Amino acid sequence: MSQTIPTARAMRPVRGRVVAGVASGLARNMGLPVWVVRVALVLLAFAGGIGIVLYAAFWAVLPLDPQGSDEETTAARTSDTARLLALAAVVVGIGLLLAALGVNVLGGAVIPVLVAVFGAALIWRQTDDEQRDTWSAAAGRAAKRTAGTTAEAGRWRIVIGIALVALALVALVASRTSLAEAAQGMAVALLLLGGVALVIFPWMYRAWREASEQRRALIRSEERAEIAAHVHDSVLQTLTLIQRYSSEPAEVARLARTEERNLRSWLYAPTGDPDRTFAAALERDAATVESDYDASFDVVTVGDAALDAQLGAVVAAAREAMVNAAKHGGGHVSVYAEINDSQADVFIRDRGNGFVLDEVPDDRHGVRESLIGRMERNGGTATVRSAPGTGTEVRLAMPRASQEGS
Amino acid sequence: MTEKLRLVLVDDHAMVRAGVRAELGDGFDIVGEAADVSDAVAVITRTSPDVVLLDVHLPGGDARAVLDACLPVVPDTKFLALSVSDAPEDVVATVRGGARGYVTKAISGPELREAVHRIADGDAVFSPRLAGFVLDAFSGAPAEQDDELDRLTPRELEVMRLIARGYTYKEVASELVLSIKTVETHVSAVLRKLQLSDRRELARWAAGRGVV
Numbered sequence: 263m264s265q266t267i268p269t270a271r272a273m274r275p276v277r278g279r280v281v282a283g284v285a286s287g288l289a290r291n292m293g294l295p296v297w298v299v300r301v302a303l304v305l306l307a308f309a310g311g312i313g314i315v316l317y318a319a320f321w322a323v324l325p326l327d328p329q330g331s332d333e334e335t336t337a338a339r340t341s342d343t344a345r346l347l348a349l350a351a352v353v354v355g356i357g358l359l360l361a362a363l364g365v366n367v368l369g370g371a372v373i374p375v376l377v378a379v380f381g382a383a384l385i386w387r388q389t390d391d392e393q394r395d396t397w398s399a400a401a402g403r404a405a406k407r408t409a410g411t412t413a414e415a416g417r418w419r420i421v422i423g424i425a426l427v428a429l430a431l432v433a434l435v436a437s438r439t440s441l442a443e444a445a446q447g448m449a450v451a452l453l454l455l456g457g458v459a460l461v462i463f464p465w466m467y468r469a470w471r472e473a474s475e476q477r478r479a480l481i482r483s484e485e486r487a488e489i490a491a492h493v494h495d496s497v498l499q500t501l502t503l504i505q506r507y508s509s510e511p512a513e514v515a516r517l518a519r520t521e522e523r524n525l526r527s528w529l530y531a532p533t534g535d536p537d538r539t540f541a542a543a544l545e546r547d548a549a550t551v552e553s554d555y556d557a558s559f560d561v562v563t564v565g566d567a568a569l570d571a572q573l574g575a576v577v578a579a580a581r582e583a584m585v586n587a588a589k590h591g592g593g594h595v596s597v598y599a600e601i602n603d604s605q606a607d608v609f610i611r612d613r614g615n616g617f618v619l620d621e622v623p624d625d626r627h628g629v630r631e632s633l634i635g636r637m638e639r640n641g642g643t644a645t646v647r648s649a650p651g652t653g654t655e656v657r658l659a660m661p662r663a664s665q666e667g668s
Numbered sequence: 669m670t671e672k673l674r675l676v677l678v679d680d681h682a683m684v685r686a687g688v689r690a691e692l693g694d695g696f697d698i699v700g701e702a703a704d705v706s707d708a709v710a711v712i713t714r715t716s717p718d719v720v721l722l723d724v725h726l727p728g729g730d731a732r733a734v735l736d737a738c739l740p741v742v743p744d745t746k747f748l749a750l751s752v753s754d755a756p757e758d759v760v761a762t763v764r765g766g767a768r769g770y771v772t773k774a775i776s777g778p779e780l781r782e783a784v785h786r787i788a789d790g791d792a793v794f795s796p797r798l799a800g801f802v803l804d805a806f807s808g809a810p811a812e813q814d815d816e817l818d819r820l821t822p823r824e825l826e827v828m829r830l831i832a833r834g835y836t837y838k839e840v841a842s843e844l845v846l847s848i849k850t851v852e853t854h855v856s857a858v859l860r861k862l863q864l865s866d867r868r869e870l871a872r873w874a875a876g877r878g879v880v
Contacts, residue, residue, distance in 0.1 A: 526754055536764045560796055560834065564803045564807060594834075598833040600832075602807065
């Protein structure tokens, strides 16, 4: 029974791995059971260390399977380094043990070779990661924020990698000849390398410039496409609707207001996820109330916190107050919310005709039950200040229990 | 009123300038209009108006560029920023650049006229949103040096909270049992702190637009 392989290229899977997933990746690619590959690699490891070199080389070259979830991929990538260090320690330990027993595996060159391979692997891995970061940076803006630290870490990895390779080469040469000869040889090698670098550098630089320019152009065109899509989806749709409703000014005003709010929250970065944070939930509710009634809302929030049951009750009560303000006050409604560690306050103010609370009949469910009742059940208070002619202001106050006593 | 206030309108959209002109009505003498930074600087320095209504985003720069170029030449001209932007870095950068107030373009005609007069008298004009930014920036513990510029007095906090709640200066005054003049004094003091304080949030917002 053979499994069809989706891609011709071998990948390192995120799941079912012992060290870095090289063996399972190879096994999947070749259609062999994993243990066969593992045993073969271990046997080869004792044949002059070839298995280890092979493993490291494949680990450096094979990309991570992108089919894993984001968390898994990140976890796999971070644990890669830890695992490689552990593996290197084990290998070095075995090498030292063998050397102590008088078994000379590679003629004394085992450790320099391993160090060189490790250094090279570091550099290879780095370029691999950078490539992936480029893709994700094009996909989401979030990646940009972490790019700074990644680049910093990346530079160090490259520097350490180069240092390790150089050190290993010196050690390798020195183990064969005298130190003076090694130094001479190194000088010649460096000169040669310098010459080659001089020849290659302009070409490399141009290629790099071109690549980064292309990348920038790609990001620009993607951003433009995103804006075009957004403008098309919302603004053009709304303009079409406005033409259709041109004889109904109230409907046109409502559409324009909703669209303005949408565009604003899109342009000026939303404050957060409305299902999770207090300020965003309040803003979302104001937006829905605004589009349901003929009123415009000005929402100002100071501070923010994650939504919990109590804050959820505050938001629900605030929504009720906003509906009331939109229905009975109309026009312009100011919403101000201030939240800190000890207390959350929300003020909803309209400039309608106002009313006298005591004269509101008990069956008016809105104010009595949804507002005052809801706040008091959750340990908060709701006060309504209203006088005919000056509008109504509802104040919701909620002490934050979880922070008390700290 | 002894004499009409002389105004300059700066906005890159002719429609907006026409709208603002209509909202302002006949009570003002609009001596010039401009649509970009260099025109704005030329018109303002030539006419030295009483008040400039200044859009935040302009072709060839932003409000800050206009303020930097004009304020040394015409120190008596007052600037009121008028914008659709809700971003703190736009609002705060413009006020720190020397504007004496910030209102959104959604402001009603009477409110706009009142704001222009207030600015011309040397007072500050805070919209609820700007008051919210101030409260946000000055909340929490002040910086270590504990400069007087880095905190608001309890009275100033009260005034800012009421403005953020949508109260007019008059309503703030009656709520706190103060005279309007006293409220104006408090708001001007807050404006000064907003312009001069080094609080981290303010510095960060200002840096968001590449200015300090």
